[in-house]
Amino acid sequence: MWVKLSRYISFITISLFITAGLLPIKGYAVDTAEKMDAVLVVDVSNSMNKSDKKKxxxxxxKMFVDMLSVSGDKVGLVAYTDQINREKALLEINSEEDKTDFKEYIDSLTRGSYTDIAIGVNEAVKILDAGKAKGHSPLIILLADGINELNPDSGRTQKQSDKDMQTAVNKAKAEGYPIYTIGLNADGKTNQSVLKNLSKETSGIYFTTNSADDLPSILSEIFAKHLKLKVVPVTKLTANGKYQDVVIDIPNENVMEANISITTNKPITAKLFDPDGKEVNIPSSNVYYSSSNAYTLIKLIxxxxxxxxxxxxxxNKDKIDVNMIYNYDLGLLLEEPANKNYGKNDTVGIKAFLETGGKKLQSPVMYKEMKAKLLVTDLTLKKVVEYPLDTDGKKFFSNWKIPDQHKYELKVLAEDNSFSRETNxxxxxxxxxTSSVLAEEPKEGKGVKWLGTGIGLLAAACFIFYILSLVKKANRGFIGQMVIEVRDENTGEKTSPQYRKLNAFKGKVRLHQLLQLAxxxxxxESIILVPGKNDTLILYNKGEAVIERSGRAVDxxxxxxxxxxxxxxxxxxxVNKSISLDYII
Structure with missing residues (x-):
């Protein structure tokens, strides 16, 4: 009887320590592959007849469309001259027929006179505003070959065009729409500064080329960069009119899709064989195939x-370039260090895990193929230092020694030759x-903290059910997401909605964590969320910020x-800013 009672009291004691915040409550940050909402913007003025004769x-x-996931991505299109020539709202891709329909729409584009880039960019922003999906990653891709050439009969001035462009850029920046620009500089007249600024102001990337033949590889690079993937060169061949072998290495079982792009000047034919040497039909249930005069794409699902x-x-003698883009169903989890008071020269244990489907990945090969590093930002000195992490085939780990009595921001980056993942x-x-992770606890935790010292443990018997409910609450997982928007009250500008998955945390999470610890x-830091009953959340405000619901301040x-x-x-x-929170499940 006494043994059972001792075990029970020990369980209660440990539970009380957890509830009081004296033992670690683990929290994780996740970075996984995303779905995208892309708008393709293309100059279809007559000047393209010189810079892109073969279209x-x-x-x-079309190759970009083929690289989109077999299900869930969305894509739209704007074709412009000095006005909107054609446009297509965001279409959700859920079948091969969806991709075929969209590519046929691209083939139907015609060209016209004059050019006004602002018209195309502004319309692309509107399309994203109207059709972007929650949780998707938006982007705009602009292909242009020269400077504006306005219609003199329209009465529109360059000043008006510049004003409209800045309005579109400001909107894209506020909503989080990166604009990737491609300057097709065949005649050397491309206004590169305009395109560079478009990308720079919206956190996109600028590309330039003197040949339209480079466009498929540039679009591949944009696709990969936006999803934190990498274009993996496979081989370059000179065709000899016969079948030539190309080895495609699928490095592990976590590859969700493998996009194999084969760019050529003339059509090719291909056969596919699995790792057992068995020929696989192209296309088939798990093999998507598309081809044209410029490219062939084989997607392995x-x-x-x-x-x-x-x-x-x-x-014979045609140049063949084979590249690969892997898309992984993988995330990277950073385990929060144990709760304690940190000071100079203390050692912090760092542990990061790969995950798939919400579970830690069991793949020693995957760990050993990746390189991981700890990125430490000294928030006092505004300085970033990198530390390599070791692996034992189950995690990335290291012991980091705190160099000074400063405040630090920690995150982990892991990458191999085909993709990268980064934690929050x-x-x-x-x-x-007192460490920031102990700065404040919900009131329930404070109410029992004195029990953590061991005082009055025997008296806890009369509070068993109450204590057990607290323990269950402290370890309860979150569900759903928090949608966050930040508004500058001086200018009225709002950030694009940021979706933060709550199931990456356990027990509690501070709003500051969801805001990337900016x-x-x-x-x-003084606003804390804990899981409630029946899929609810409980928010505690321990600071001076004012919480409003339906326009009224609440305590x-x-x-x-x-x-x-x-x-x-x-x-x-x-700061004169406000934060809007939407709890969605």
Whole structure:
């Protein structure tokens, strides 16, 4: 009887320590492959007849469409001159027929006189505003070959065009729409500064080329960069009129899709063989195939691990370039260090895990093929230092020694030759004796903290059911997502909605963590979310920020219950900004 009672009391004691915050509660940050909402914007003025005689831009856009996921991505199109020539709203890709229809639409584009880039960019922003999907990653891809050439009969001036362009750029920047620009500089007249600024202001990337033949590879690069993937060169061949072997290495079982792009000047034929040497039909249930005069794309869906083989036959002496883009169903998790008071020269244990489907990945090969590093930002000195991480085939790990009595932001980056993943950040505060991860607890935790010292444990018997409910609550997982928008109250500008998955955390999460620990939002450290009953959240406000619901200030010091689709506005005290929170499931 006494043994059972001792075990029970030990369980209660440990539970109380957890509830009081004296033992670690793990939290994770995740970075996984995304779905995208892409708008292709193409100059179809008559000047393109010189810079893109063969309409390679059409072929490049079609290859981009083929590289989209077999299900879930969305794509739209704007073809412009000095007005909108053709446009197509965002279409969700859910079948091969969807891609075929979209590519046929690209083939139907015609060309016309004059050019006004602002017209095309502005329309692309409108298309994203109207059709972007929650949780998707938006982008705009602009293909242009020269400077504006306005219609003199229209009365429109360059000043008006520049003003409209800036309005579109400001909107794209505010909503988080990166604009990737491609300057087709065949005649040397491309206004590169305009295209560069478009990308720079919206966190996109600028590309330039003197030949339209480079467009398929540039579109591939944009596709990969936007999804944190890498274009993996496979081989370059000179066709001899016979089948030539190309080995395709599927490095592990976590490859969700393998896009094999074969760019040529003339059509090719291909055969496909799985790792067992068995020929696989092209196309088939798990093999998507598309071809044109400029490219061939073979998409392997959830391919088996091992070395596949493609036999390629091209026209004699034709140049063949084979590249690969892997898309992984993988995330990277950073385990929060144990709760303790950190100071100078203390050692922090760093552990990061690969995950798939919400579970830690069991793949020693995958760990050993990747290189991981800890990125430490000294928030006091505004300096970033990198530290390599080791692996034991189950995790990435290291012991990091705190070099000074400063505040630090930590995150982990892992990559191999085909993709990269990065965690969100956590903060270690060594500038004061109490760590930021212990700065504040929900009131329920504070109410029992005195029990953590062992005082009055025997008296806990009468509170068993109460304590067990607290333990269950402290370890309860989150569900759903929090949609976050930040508004500048001075200018009225809003950021694009940011979707933060809550199931990456356990027990509690500070709003500051969901805001990427940005220094300007430090006061949100005092706003804490914990899981509630029946798929609810409870928000605790321990600081000076004002919480509003339906336009009225509410007191959240004792806890405010959030249900599905509830919306709050948080007015910050130290900066003139507000934060809108939407709880969705």
């Amino acid at each position: 390679v831009s059409n072929e490049a856009m 959830k391919p088996a691990f091992g070395k596949w083989k493609i036999q390629v036959k091209g026209i 950040s956590i903060v270690i505060d060594a500038s004061r004796k 220094p300007e939002f430090i006061e949100t 959240a010091a004792q806890g405010l219950v959030l249900k599905k689709n509830d919306r709050l506005k948080i007015m910050l005290h130290k």
